[in-house]
Amino acid sequence: MEEFVQHFINGISLGSIYALIAIGYTMVYGILQLINFAHSDVYMIGAFTGYYFGNYISRLGWVTLPSWSAFFFTLACAMLVCGFLGFMIERFAYRPLRKAPKLNILITAIGISLFLEYTGQIVFGADPKVFPNLLNDVELFSSESGNVRISSFDIVILTVSVSLVVILNFIIFKTKLGKAMRATSFNDTWAALMGIPVDRIISYTFVIGSALAAAGGILVGIKYPKIEPLMGVMIGLKAFVAAVLGGIGNLTGAVIGALIMGLAEQFVVGYGSSTYRDALAFGILIVILLFKPAGLLGKFGVEKV
Amino acid sequence: MTTSILSLKNISVNYGNIKALRNISIDVNKGEIISLIGSNGAGKTTTLRTISGILKPVSGEVVFDQQNITGIKPHLLVSRGVSHSPEGRGIFANLTVMENLEMGAYTQNNKAYFEEDLEKVFKLFPRVKERIKQVAGTLSGGEQQMVAMSRALMSRPKVLLLDEPSLGLAPQVVDTIFHIVQEVNKSGMTVLLVEQNAFQALKISHRGYVIETGEIVLSGPAKDLMTNPKVKEAYLGG
């Protein structure tokens, strides 16, 4: 039982990181029907921004490591940088192809992804870097047997992701911008007829999704402090599967899918073997595609009257 | 005295090799209801989509309020005073009725005007008020059309473009819709009404245009068109 609780805690923690990344896939897909392959690399850039920024501000003596201010400044910086990167990717890679065949856009997405990965290897170096020690990990709770431990990182990861998801939900469902995003994702021509500046709405979608991925990068950085330019590949795939599992295009679905992915992975590793850690994502993907291609919450082919 | 508020001058539009509109000219005067009638595939929707900038004409001009708006970005037209309610109603089925109306008022930044307009459309369509919190996709076709019209009014347009508002609706609902078109027109709104339902459209219109395979074949006062033998035969069931 204790073991179960421990896997559960780890699974939720991992799943909430997947959620931050899965949201970006699902938002962009919802609005452009595009699988933004570069998204996982934006997450990687987020982690590296955190690496450089965290080291930089501590070297300048603006903050001392580890500290809350170091963590939050670094988080904010990575989110800003990646928000801007997401904006640029949409503006200069995808927008010119908006009316091009789907395949051209897909190939471009893969191209951007490879570009970021290999540029990353040149600029950052291919060898893993140790993420700066932004926060101290303290054990908050330990059961008598020592089999259940809750560390402060688990709580930080959960709190940051839940807060971001709550803020996102507020934006999407309560603000004019969010309503315009939902309208645009339903039908962009009709949205334009309302006076909604569709291009700007699409930009915002990329900015928000990318900023969330960056937050994921920082959280992974503090928890698993080895980062490298290809770190986005596997986690990106898992987040993508999470989005598909929840029903791609559906925000709540992405979060639920991500939690399921995180839990499934931890349980497989805990009770089975860590050999299957990554294979699991493919397994789940195959099962969804076979039995429920629309995903758990997805409405396949949203009715467009 | 009549002043033209919207005119299409020698507009031609192609879809690839298909010539959808050939050199059509339409004039809409302030305060009029103009109906554009024609059968399936005649080019009615194409005409409206060209006015609102979704399609770019290969030649010709669209002039609105003395300004050339040919090829303008669709979203910029709304704040200038054109509201286009698209074919098939264009309801955002994933949004609530209220949110649909808010999207109609996207360019309206004045909160007081918004509230005022909301009251106005509630008066025109009490049903919309009843359904305000409901997800729009769950509404009946007639209710959705009411929402579509309400939404189109929320931007305080000078000209309302309606693409087949009677499509697929029960006769009673059609009567209501046409009645409301007349009502808003009486309060000063100019309307360009696209319809296959020629008889009812002409009945409430000042003037009309008949379009066939991308060409305007007839135009004139609605009364004259209704008694024109050709129109009667082709569109009014003999």
Ligand SMILES: Nc1ncnc2c1ncn2[C@@H]1O[C@H](COP(=O)(O)OP(=O)(O)OP(=O)(O)O)[C@@H](O)[C@H]1O
């Ligand atoms: N996207 C498109 N691509 C190619 N051809 C098109 C496209 N849209 C319309 N057409 C063609 O252009 C012509 C005019 O179409 P349009 O939709 O304007 O007709 P309509 O008068 O609105 O008809 P309906 O009453 O059926 O709505 C038709 O022959 C149609 O097949």
Ligand SMILES: [Mg+2]
């Ligand atoms: Mg049509």
